[in-house]
Amino acid sequence: MITMKYIFAALFLIVFLPATKAQIQMETRFPDIRDKKGSLITVNEMHGALANTNVYLDILKHIHGQQPADTINLFLEVPFSMAVWCNDFLSSGGKTLLPKGVYPSPEFWNQIVAQQIPAKIFGCDFEYDEQYKRNQSFVYLLRKTSDDLAAASMDTSLISAYIGLVNGFKLTAKDTRSLISQLQGMQVNAAPSLKARIGQMLFALNAPQKFGSGRDEFIYERALEGIALHYFNYENRINVLIHGVAHINPAYKNSLFNRLRNSKDSPFAGKCFLIGNVYLDCKNNSGIFQHETISSFSFYALAKDDKPVTDFFKTLKLTPQQVYFLPVPEFTSVHFSGLKQEELLGVYVHEAIVN
Incomplete structure (x- = not known):
């Protein structure tokens, strides 16, 4: 059954x-x-x-x-x-x-x-769930975003730390809120292509990060x-x-x-x-x-x-x-x-x- x-x-x-x-x-x-x-x-x-x-x-x-x-x-x-x-x-x-x-x-x-x-x-x-080990594509988009930020000479320290947390399944809601806040600030004056990439990342970050x-x-x-x-x-x-x-x-x-x-x-x-x-x-x-x-x-x-x-x-x-x-x-x-x-x-x- x-x-x-x-x-x-x-x-x-x-x-x-x-x-x-x-x-x-x-x-x-x-x-x-x-x-x-x-x-x-x-x-x-x-x-x-x-x-x-x-x-x-x-x-x-x-x-x-x-x-x-x-x-x-x-x-x-x-x-x-x-x-x-x-x-x-x-x-x-x-x-x-x-x-x-x-x-x-x-x-x-x-x-x-x-x-x-x-x-x-x-x-x-x-996007993410520790129990069922879902994180692979989330890391992919985070790294794409990090690369684009680095190419624009923007600070990538927080997103790099966040990637480490996602890889190790140690992510908390507070970590996500912090990254969202930083990316929203970066998006304001970003060039159109980078603004679009950050927008994609924000859409992913706002998804539920645990199966329920x-x-x-x-x-x-x-x-x-x-x-x-x-x-x-x-x-x-x-x-x-x-x-x-x-x-x-x-x-x-x-x-x-x-x-x-x-x-x-x-x-x-x-x-x-x-x-x-x-x-x-x-x-x-x-x-x-x-x-x-x-x-x-x-x-x-x-x-x-x-x-x-x-x-x-x-x-x-x-x-x-x-x-x-x-x-x-x-x-x-x-x-x-x-x-x-x-x-x-x-x-x-x-x-x-x-x-």
Whole structure:
């Protein structure tokens, strides 16, 4: 039995998993998304599922095929500093190093470069956590900022000391407040490029620096802030959000998905769509759950609405070790609580992916 503790742990850890050999079987045409610029296409995931990389690349391949000249915004369940790092990798044409354990996998990023898919990455998750050893990308952005300050002959002693605290997982809220105060002062008279770098650093420093409750609320609020700061330019672009199942669940009133599609201040209100991942007896080998578990769940995971969905797709008796992209089945409230038929664009069914 998978406990809530392990599922919630799974919803934020970044893990390295190579892509499985499973092929994508297209049982229906990929939806036409050319009329969805400025909208948000959400994709749920089970962290650690073996075929995730294949599915994400398939989605991007189809979108790029329909809009080859357009940049695709990818809003991922990562810290802002990780988004900066991945954008640097893409801007270099894949010539710089990727973070260790990069999400969702190194192959994902290498294939975006190889297939020349224009993508811009955004994330606004928590930046730092001692218990789960999250600090790598935070240090990356701190060092970039320190280098830019040094090039402008500005004092880097405080940020250097702060990097040492982050590396050693000895950071306190007081340390962060002190650095924010200094950087705000430096930003006032800085040249435009340095002002922008300091602004990025301040955005990261203002993120929660410990995993805790209320993640959907702070991710939503920081997303709005990131949009206001032009870190996430959503207008006239295809926007794809990929987050763990609890954040996407349409049955949760306050899930990130529902905040984005229903809140009055959301730029995506009434413009959120879902491409669902449904996992049937699939292995999760990220080491997050209690054991090397075989899991079945959908975008309703952690809710009573989940079992009817997985039970429905199990009746199709699909071939194991394959991923199927299926049309939206006959729509009923029993199967798809809280969703309108036009909001669900299609479903990837992972059938017994275990290696």
